[in-house]
Amino acid sequence: MWHHGVVMSKPPPHWPITSALPGIRFPTLPIQRGQGVLAVLQQIEQSQWLAPERLLALQFSQLDALLEHARATVPAYRQMPRDARAVLDYEQFRRWPMLTRRDLQNRFDEFVSKAPPRQHGKVQERRTSGSTGAPVRLLTTALAGLYWNAFNLRDHLWHRHDLSTKLAVVRRETEPGHAANWGPATFGVVDTGPTVSNSIRVDAAALIDWLVVERPGYLLTYPSLVAELARLSIDRGVRLDGLREVRTFAESLHPELRQLVREAWGVPLTDVYSATETGYLALQCPQHDHYHVQSEGVLLEVLRDDGQPCAVGEVGRVVVTSLHNFAMPLIRYDIGDFAELGAPCSCGRGLPVLERIHGRVRNTLVTADGKRFWPIFGTRAIMESAPLAQYQFVQKSHTLIEARVVATTQLTAAQESRFCERVSSMLPAAMEIRIVYVESIARSAGGKYEEFLSEIAR
Numbered sequence: 006m007w008h009h010g011v012v013m014s015k016p017p018p019h020w021p022i023t024s025a026l027p028g029i030r031f032p033t034l035p036i037q038r039g040q041g042v043l044a045v046l047q048q049i050e051q052s053q054w055l056a057p058e059r060l061l062a063l064q065f066s067q068l069d070a071l072l073e074h075a076r077a078t079v080p081a082y083r084q085m086p087r088d089a090r091a092v093l094d095y096e097q098f099r100r101w102p103m104l105t106r107r108d109l110q111n112r113f114d115e116f117v118s119k120a121p122p123r124q125h126g127k128v129q130e131r132r133t134s135g136s137t138g139a140p141v142r143l144l145t146t147a148l149a150g151l152y153w154n155a156f157n158l159r160d161h162l163w164h165r166h167d168l169s170t171k172l173a174v175v176r177r178e179t180e181p182g183h184a185a186n187w188g189p190a191t192f193g194v195v196d197t198g199p200t201v202s203n204s205i206r207v208d209a210a211a212l213i214d215w216l217v218v219e220r221p222g223y224l225l226t227y228p229s230l231v232a233e234l235a236r237l238s239i240d241r242g243v244r245l246d247g248l249r250e251v252r253t254f255a256e257s258l259h260p261e262l263r264q265l266v267r268e269a270w271g272v273p274l275t276d277v278y279s280a281t282e283t284g285y286l287a288l289q290c291p292q293h294d295h296y297h298v299q300s301e302g303v304l305l306e307v308l309r310d311d312g313q314p315c316a317v318g319e320v321g322r323v324v325v326t327s328l329h330n331f332a333m334p335l336i337r338y339d340i341g342d343f344a345e346l347g348a349p350c351s352c353g354r355g356l357p358v359l360e361r362i363h364g365r366v367r368n369t370l371v372t373a374d375g376k377r378f379w380p381i382f383g384t385r386a387i388m389e390s391a392p393l394a395q396y397q398f399v400q401k402s403h404t405l406i407e408a409r410v411v412a413t414t415q416l417t418a419a420q421e422s423r424f425c426e427r428v429s430s431m432l433p434a435a436m437e438i439r440i441v442y443v444e445s446i447a448r449s450a451g452g453k454y455e456e457f458l459s460e461i462a463r
């Protein structure tokens with residue numbers, strides 16, 4: 006469309022902002038928290054297009070304020086020296102020690118601010134699911150929650166979600182039920198359709214029946230469950246009318262899954278990289294399959310083993326600083342994931358790119374010479390090799406992989422050897438595969454289903 010000689014891209018979707026004031030129908034003002042969310046959203050809508058250096062300068066200005074607050078009010082950081090240089094830079098920032106989950110578990114009190122700003126609102130406690138062992142507990146503020154909601158709205162905006170449709174959610178915390186709106190990010194801010202939810206303990210066939218009846222516009226759940234539902238839909242010839250997009254989170258996304266979802270339901274899949282401790286870390290680019298770091302909310306480093314920043318194309322440890330949580334500042338927090346740093350994106354956004362988010366340390370295959378791999382098995386190749394309902398690979402030693410399989414019928418010797426061959430071809434070195442037949446494969450305590458687990462990775 007031409008408008009005053011300028012090429013206009015498709016306008017953003019019109020969102021009806023919930024009116025909190027009597028007699029006011031257009032343009033409206035939402036509740037106070039909603040006004041805050043929209044004010045942040047409006048700014049990050051602009052800042053996403055800034056040049057990387059400009060974005061970095063804004064981030065460091067916010068970071069400087071956070072570090073000053075940490076020095077003044079957080080016992081663990083009392084001794085951190087103040088640099089003489091006027092403007093904080095990365096060289097100075099890198100002198101701050103890294104923080105681990107274990108630090109938060111063992112030295113909780115030392116990381117709590119003795120004086121979070123009153124204006125940042127109520128201090129709340131969050132807990133991670135504990136899928137990696139003991140849960141991590143942390144404190145955060147109402148303000149940090151407001152930023153979390155603004156990034157959630159950005160995700161809706163980027164992917165042009167039609168908020169008037171029904172949202173279906175299946176996650177660890179949810180039980181069968183329904184709500185009148187899409188949840189905390191939109192409640193009182195934007196008028197939405199309803200949410201229906203279900204539990205991950207419900208079996209896949211029953212979930213498909215439920216989705217057929219509910220006809221949601223969007224399905225939000227774990228990648229592993231999407232894979233199960235998509236395969237079952239294809240087998241049973243079930244289409245999900247009205248479905249526009251599948252949204253995933255919480256597990257490392259298998260690249261093959263996007264194609265499987267297209268095949269099953271004819272819709273795209275978008276993935277989100279977030280964590281309980283920090284909120285949104287990266288959102289999928291509206292035009293590509295890779296992710297943009299949410300730099301307005303977090304400073305995200307991808308680091309080599311020696312602590313140096315990774316170059317484009319390298320895989321490293323994800324280390325995160327939350328820029329707005331003044332109740333318990335997470336500074337250089339090693340979140341336990343590995344990611345591949347990507348090249349700047351052709352969409353024009355200045356936000357850094359993560360090409361792929363690999364699993365956690367426990368999902369890493371380690372060879373005898375210390376090299377790390379994140380094996381991708383490819384559901385199709387595996388499923389075609391033998392009649393399997395489910396599988397999981399567990400590294401027992403540097404040379405042995407245990408293949409736990411749930412078989413629909415007993416595998417023949419030929420099927421077993423074809424299966425082992427397929428699996429071997431996806432592994433880095435000559436590794437022995439040992440098949441172990443099991444009744445079922447459970448999800449972890451956090452509700453995640455892990456295709457690959459290492460018992461020797463640290």
Ligand SMILES: [Zn+2]
Nearest residue numbers: 290350352354
């Ligand atoms: Zn992009």
